[in-house]
Amino acid sequence: MEVDPSPSPPSSRPPPLPGYFDPESSGRREEYRRYRKRLSSSNVSPLLGSSLSKSSEARLLYDGGSIPRWPNAGLLLEDIKQEAEENSTFEGLDGSRMFSSAKRRASLDGGSASDAAYSSGRQAVRQTLKPVKMENDMYVPHEGETSFTMFASLLDSAIQGLMPFPDVILQFERTCRNASESIRSAATGKLRVVEDKLMQQKAQLLLDEAASWSLLWYLYGKGNEDLSGELFVSPTTSHQEACRLVAADLTAQLCLRIVLWLEGLASEALDLEKKARVRGSHVGSYLPSSGVWHRTQRYLKRNNNDSTIVKHVDFDAPTREGAQLLPDDKKQDELLLEDIWTLLRAGRLEEASELCRSAGQAWRAATLSPFGGIDMFPSLDALLKNGMSRTLQAIELESGIGRQWRLWKWASYCASEKIAEQDGGRYEMAVYALQCSNLKRVLPICTDWESACWAMARSWLDVQVDLELSQYQTSRPDEKQLDDDMNGAQSSVGPESWPYHVLDQQPRDITALLQKLHSSDFVHETVSRACREQHRQIEMNLMSGNIAHLLDLLWSWLSPAEEDQNIARPLDDPEMIRFGAHVVLVLRYIFSDEMEDELEEKLVTVGDLIINLYVRYLFSEDQEELVGVYASQLQRDLCINLFVEMMELRLNSSLHTMYKLFLSAVEYLPFSSGDASKACFEEIIERVLSRSRQTKPSKYDEDFSDVAHQHHLQSLQKAMVIQWLCFTPPPSIPDFQMITGKLLIRALMHSNTLFREFSLISMRRVPELPAGPHKLLAILAEPLKQKENLISLEDQEVSDNLQEFEDWHEYYSLDATYRNWLKVEMQNAAVSPDMLSAEENDQAVAAAKETLELAFLLLKKDERPWLDAVESSPFEPSEPIFLELHASAMLCLPSGECMLPDATSCTALTSALYSTASEEDVLHRQLKVDVQVSSRDPCCIEVALRCLAAEGDGYGLHEASDGGLLAAIMAAGFKGELSRFQPGVSMAISRLDAWFSDGNGSVESTAAYIIRGLCRRCCLPETILRSMQACISLSAAGDSLDDCDKLIELVGSSESGMLHLFSQQQLQEFLIFERECLISKMELEEEQQLSSDG
Secondary structure (H helix, E strand, O other), X not given: OOOOOOOOOOOOOOOOOOOOOOOOOHHHHHHHOOOEEOOOOOOOOOOOOHHHOOOOOOOOOOOOXXXXXXXOHHHHHHHHHHHHHHHHHOOOOOOHHHHOOOOOOOOOOOOOOHHHOOOOHHHHHHOOOOOOXXXXXXXXXXXXXXXXXXXXXXXXXXXXXXXXXXXXXXXXXXXXXXXXXXXXXXXXXXXXXXXXXXXXXXXXXXXXXXXXXXXXXXXXXXXXXXXXXXXXXOOOOHHHHHHHHHHHOHHHHHHHHHHHHHHHHHHHXXXXXXXXXXXXXXXOOOOOOOOOOHHHHHHHHHOOOOXXXXXXXXXOHHHHHOOEOOHHHHHHHXXXXXXXXXXXXXXXXXXXXXXXXXXXXXXXXXXXXXXXXXXXXOOHHHHHHHOOOOHHHHHHHHHOOOHHHHXXXXXXXXXXXXXXXXXXXXXXXXXXXXXXXXXXXXXXXOOOHHHHHHHHHHHHHHHHHHHHHHOOOOOOHHHHHHHHHHHHHOXXXXXXXXXOOOHHHOOOOHHHHHHHHHOOOOOOHHHHHHOOOHHHHHHHHHHHOOHHHHHHHHHHHHOOOOOOOOOOOOOXXXXXXXHHHHHHHHHHHHOOOOOOHHHHHHHHHHHHHHHHHHHHHHHHOOOHHHHHHHHOOOOHHHHHHHHHHHHHHOOOOOHHHHHHHHHHHHHHOOOOOOOOOOOOHHHHHHHHHHHHOOOOOOOOOOOOOOHHHHHHHHHHHHHHHHHHHOOOOOOOOOOHHHHHHHHHHHHXXXXXXXXXXXXXXXXXXXXXXXXHHHHHHHHHHOHHHHHHHHOOOOOHHHHHHHHHHHHHHHHHHHHHHHHHHHHHHHHHHOOOHHHOOHHHHHHHHHHHHHHHHHHHHHHOOOOOOOOOOOEEOOOOOOOOOEEEEEEEEEEEOOOOOEOOOOHHHHHHHHHHHHHOOOHXXXXXXOOEEEEEEOOOOOOEEEEEEEEEOEEOEEEOEEOOOOOHHHHHHHHHHHOOOOOOOOOOOEEEEEEEEEEEEOXXXXXXXXXXXXXXXXXXHHHHHHHHHHHHHHHHHHHHOOOOOHHHHHHXXXXXXXXXXXXXXXXXXXXXHHHHHHHHHHHHHHHHHHHHHHHHHO
């Protein structure tokens, strides 16, 4: 069945991002690459509008518009059951049953958990889910249930080229902030103290991650700012020259981006605090004129005898008079300055100035914004905001470029030092010290890592600008005399020597800045301690541009213990794993065209380890719909191995879960790939099918009593693997029809291989049905209903496989009917004949007749014999070709119990297999037999047969349809008729393969005719013997023996070729059955004669 079609955008890579670096200076390339041209951010994110989900998922029930279609009938039945369970959970009156069914997944954009059950491929990733929250029942969504889905959806959009990667980085930051805010608001006042603390810590970790994403954008996503000539006035001003320096100098540009990043974080924190304190006080919430020192004024009007209190209330009075304000006014001033500092820390200079004016301290606003309120920050935004203002130009035309700038810096420096000497306010000192890069006065109040880093970067940036502007002191001839006069009037430590007063306080490079952050001699203890936090270390590596070390650092935190590699184990730090995986992928795409070899290798090797770990985490959290986004980015071998492992682990899961994993693979990987370095879905499926047939290591009971049961379960697992080939891919993928047909053809081929193996382990005459083959038939029943629309029956290989499948379908239908009759017969035999009812006797007769009817349909096929093994060899007799047959099997006693193999039994079995062939065949066809105990399973043996091809058996047309020499040898072992081995011990096959090989043992092609011939040797005689058994049962019930005569005639006929398929013991058993039939016939004739005489 099919899934509703929906459009899918092309999965193309985004165009390469241009990088701007000096091709003549390779030493600067690593440093320069972080600042790239601005990419247009006008692209509307497909996650923010209607394109988030291309089509809403259909519910099971008809909604009046369309009838939903499903990729498998099993999925439909599962969904009916699931929806019924969900409906039942909403019947509770107290709401407590709302969350009792399945684990709820939530994301940031709405939807419901049940609606996402069938989200397919990329639509599954974009399908968003919302948490259910009742009025009286708080539900705090797990962070992995929200942002993990959102991150996958955003990343997928970027990989497809629907969104630039710089925009994706910003979306990652916003997602973390939204998740953090949701956790804080959901937990506020509704949890116990300990639980609330844990939730607050979780929210803070998300904010830390958001900060790291923000830094990544500022360093590697934010485009370079092009300064057009239209923004400059002539002659240029000091601010314009500062902006020009920062745009051209890499170190200054790095400092600017760090400052902007940290100010942005502080601004976000202020907004969040203001939002959380709607009714309370927050930064900037002061009454007008609260800084006018009203208390001191009133005190001076009453009494002014205290020498420690100022005599005047002008703003210079405390410094000029060396006195203090009243404590209340001083405290009010300190609170005001603390808020001013906080606003400056957030880059809100205008708000800080407005706060000063509203508090009645317009003079302080003037000290923050000199030159008539012009924004002097050296950025493009400040340049644009200032526009073509001529104020600063007019000032500097009179005094010289940068002259007033240096005077302001010098005055701020003197003020900060004076306040420090008088033990004035901490924040007032820091505010003035910030204006002049006086770090030793700023750092004491920076008690968190972000503030200390911001202060250093801001100070370093300002000093670089000051150094650049210092060269303009005498650069204009018309002002040289004025400069000389002013320099002569000042002391040697005056403003003309600025910024050398604070130069020794600045870091020399980014490494020195980071070292200062670590040193408790320069910064507060909490700052140096914060350097050990994970996201602080991440951010410091990003700032230094050491991406290789960052990757090693992430892996050292995330790598699991060597002794614990369980894919389903929940990991301890999922948020960090998620962050690491997305950082790796973002950096890969951003650096796609300009990576050095060492970094590229690191992003591939260590990056793949981190991504692989994240995929395993998603898998352990049952988020199979997300794994394809990330696994498809892994290197070929790792991707294939990972999907194979996941498919094996989900083999016993529900069809819903399997289908989600199937979609993740088929939609995010090409079906087949011509690129040897890329993984493809076809190769994953082939690997899964191949591994499913391998002997699995098993843990048996000490007495090995459960060996047969374990092998029974393994055969069932082998059959269930075919389900991966029976899902219908979504119509949105390219070549949907072709892929669906290929999967069905491969399902036919693999199922025939399994049918052959299953037939050789279901020879015992017991009423229990073999689970493997009937599971296969059940899985393939529905897909084969559409075979005419999916595959071409004109293809000979397809036609042959379909015909063989129909042969096996007939065989296992007969097998099931026979076992049903045997079950009825054994039940009746356990009861006295006098106690049996007529209905019970009729039931046994009907079952026997049905068995015979199906047996004759199989044995007497008109068009072609059952499982016809006639095959023409692709090789010429001139080529030396060998035939090989390899089998994994278990030795079974006549009771059905396992016989443990050892070296002695393997040697005896080797000799017995040799003895089944004539000496001529052994010599002329170079027969070789090797039997060993399996290295994977101590209860199994590995049998390898090899012989030279001969005419009619490897060369030319194989007309005998019996598999040739190798099939004859193995048939004796499967039938338990080896003359030189323990009587009755047979081989129960678990894997069987045959192929053509050259003299060196290299495989040339498969030799399926050998396996089919072997199945004919084993299955057809057994079918005839079972039919004779049913005939005898019917004769005992008074039925005619015509069917028995037909079977005898069939075996004896030379045209049927049945006789040579029988072994000696099988012929003896057949003759015994024939004798019983003949006796029954004579007794029936005597009874009829007596009745006619009477």
